[in-house]
Amino acid sequence: GPVDLSCDVLVLGAGPGGYSAAFRAADLGLKVVLVERYATLGGVCLNVGCIPSKALLHVAAVVDEVKHLAKAGVEFGAPQINIDTLRAHKDKVVGKLTGGLAAMAKMRKVTTVRGLGQFVGANALKVELTEGEGSATTGQSQVIGFKAAIIAAGSQAVRLPFMPDDPRVVDSTGALDLQAVPKRMLILGGGIIGLEMGTVYSTLGARLDVVEMLDGLMQGADRDLVKVWQKMNAPRFDHIMVNTKTVAAKATPEGIQVSFEAAKEGVQVPEPQTYDLVLQAVGRTPNGKKIGAEAAGVSVSDRGFIPVDVQMRTNVPHIFAIGDIVGQPMLAHKAVHEAHVAAEVIAGELQGNKELATSAFNARVIPSVAYTDPEVAWVGLTEEQAKAQGVKVTKGLFPWSASGRAIANGRDEGFTKLLFDAETHRIVGGGIVGTHAGDMIGEIALAIEMGADAVDIGKTIHPHPTLGESLGMAAEVAHGTCTDLP
Numbered sequence: 464g465p466v467d468l469s470c471d472v473l474v475l476g477a478g479p480g481g482y483s484a485a486f487r488a489a490d491l492g493l494k495v496v497l498v499e500r501y502a503t504l505g506g507v508c509l510n511v512g513c514i515p516s517k518a519l520l521h522v523a524a525v526v527d528e529v530k531h532l533a534k535a536g537v538e539f540g541a542p543q544i545n546i547d548t549l550r551a552h553k554d555k556v557v558g559k560l561t562g563g564l565a566a567m568a569k570m571r572k573v574t575t576v577r578g579l580g581q582f583v584g585a586n587a588l589k590v591e592l593t594e595g596e597g598s599a600t601t602g603q604s605q606v607i608g609f610k611a612a613i614i615a616a617g618s619q620a621v622r623l624p625f626m627p628d629d630p631r632v633v634d635s636t637g638a639l640d641l642q643a644v645p646k647r648m649l650i651l652g653g654g655i656i657g658l659e660m661g662t663v664y665s666t667l668g669a670r671l672d673v674v675e676m677l678d679g680l681m682q683g684a685d686r687d688l689v690k691v692w693q694k695m696n697a698p699r700f701d702h703i704m705v706n707t708k709t710v711a712a713k714a715t716p717e718g719i720q721v722s723f724e725a726a727k728e729g730v731q732v733p734e735p736q737t738y739d740l741v742l743q744a745v746g747r748t749p750n751g752k753k754i755g756a757e758a759a760g761v762s763v764s765d766r767g768f769i770p771v772d773v774q775m776r777t778n779v780p781h782i783f784a785i786g787d788i789v790g791q792p793m794l795a796h797k798a799v800h801e802a803h804v805a806a807e808v809i810a811g812e813l814q815g816n817k818e819l820a821t822s823a824f825n826a827r828v829i830p831s832v833a834y835t836d837p838e839v840a841w842v843g844l845t846e847e848q849a850k851a852q853g854v855k856v857t858k859g860l861f862p863w864s865a866s867g868r869a870i871a872n873g874r875d876e877g878f879t880k881l882l883f884d885a886e887t888h889r890i891v892g893g894g895i896v897g898t899h900a901g902d903m904i905g906e907i908a909l910a911i912e913m914g915a916d917a918v919d920i921g922k923t924i925h926p927h928p929t930l931g932e933s934l935g936m937a938a939e940v941a942h943g944t945c946t947d948l949p
């Protein structure tokens with residue numbers, strides 16, 4: 464029968480937002496119940512997002528890197544790909560991390576409840592219990608009472624209404640399932656998720672097409688960064704269609720036939736094309752309308768987002784929301800930081816700790832990374848935004864063709880760009896394209912958070928020879944003191 468599971472904090476959803484909130488709340492001494500419909504913790508990011516995609520992208524990067532070695536006098540034969548072993552490898556990576564989370568939850572005495580949660584009041588959540596691999600309910604349910612709640616129910620892939628229901632049409636979850644390598648693959652949507660998955664499939668042997676409604680791939684990044692990626696990656700594609708809409712699709716024995724239309728006057732579009740695999744990567748939609756929010760009195764926008772203030776509080780004072788469900792950018796590192804804020808505010812209020820109770824999300828910037836090859840990473844103001852907002856900036860650009868390390872690596876196509884406020888010389892943004900760009904962008908984020916100026920960064924001694932040196936050099940370029948190149 465139903466057990467009483469009343470708690471201080473109920474967390475709905477065990478993605479990066481949910482588990483981070485639950486762990487922080489437990490560390491602060493609260494009694495926490497974490498509700499998740501799936502068998503493993505970790506949400507989209509660990510199970511079907513960040514982590515499995517990076518496991519596959521690492522393999523793809525090594526395969527591609529090995530090809531570059533021919534120029535250095537070392538040749539390997541064509542790769543022999545065993546897709547079952549590759550899938551098992553990816554699953555093992557995911558299992559290691561989700562298993563680790565389960566152990567950490569146990570260690571912290573966070574109670575996890577497996578099932579589909581729906582609010583039934585301002586202080587109660589009903590959970591339809593689920594078990595087994597999928598998420599079919601067992602018919603049993605449980606009501607959990609709480610003093611405070613954190614909604615971390617995330618988002619899911621958008622489906623285009625005219626796409627046929629066919630195993631050859633997948634979203635990112637289906638693509639990560641890696642059933643077979645198609646001969647021809649269409650990526651619907653030229654954003655990070657689509658291009659990352661395209662990179663994997665192309666390295667495994669697929670020919671790619673990509674279609675994007677807006678005027679360029681990887682929206683959000685400055686065009687100069689994307690240009691470098693696009694030049695390096697052009698050989699993977701038959702058609703890169705921008706300013707183009709996908710208007711119809713039908714399943715045929717030969718494949719999925721897709722028709723295109725110009726989204727802007729004068730744009731040439733190809734005849735209908737037939738694909739073995741179509742990946743829908745046209746964005747993600749928040750799960751706000753699926754959790755019974757109205758029963759708790761929590762406001763949800765038409766699009767399914769839950770509005771919150773800087774403390775991650777919804778319109779209901781003891782209910783908070785974090786992660787993809789509160790808005791863009793839908794990124795794991797944003798969810799984690801919001802999670803800590805929500806947990807701290809709740810602990811502060813329940814325990815009368817004024818300092819904790821004033822915790823707020825006040826990050827100046829949130830970095831974005833496309834883990835493609837080369838990687839593209841950016842943070843803070845872009846040049847395009849600076850122009851649009853009329854912000855005067857000084858640019859420091861350091862081409863990797865002048866970086867000893869990039870040349871030694873045989874990968875000198877990239878560059879590092881820093882943008883400084885023209886008056887204060889404080890850094891306001893930056894972008895990197897090149898191998899390991901994602902691992903370096905955090906330094907720019909730190910510099911922005913600390914209010915560093917060009918001299919601070921230029922005079923910081925970076926080890927030689929590293930790609931990270933390019934950050935110091937870019938700052939010196941901006942400051943006009945760049946005299947000797949490595």
Ligand code: FAD
Binds near residue numbers: 476578794795834
């Ligand atoms: P989610 O991770 O979506 O978790 C929500 C959880 O809530 C899910 O487990 C869901 O089952 C559960 N849930 C929902 N409703 C209910 C309910 N009613 N009852 C019970 N449980 C419920 N971000 C990055 O920062 N870096 C990356 O490299 C990156 N790569 C990505 C690659 C792909 C292919 C995809 C799809 C996404 C990627 N993301 C990446 C985005 C990242 O996965 C999300 O931003 C992140 O997972 C959001 O965390 P969250 O906690 O808000 O929600």
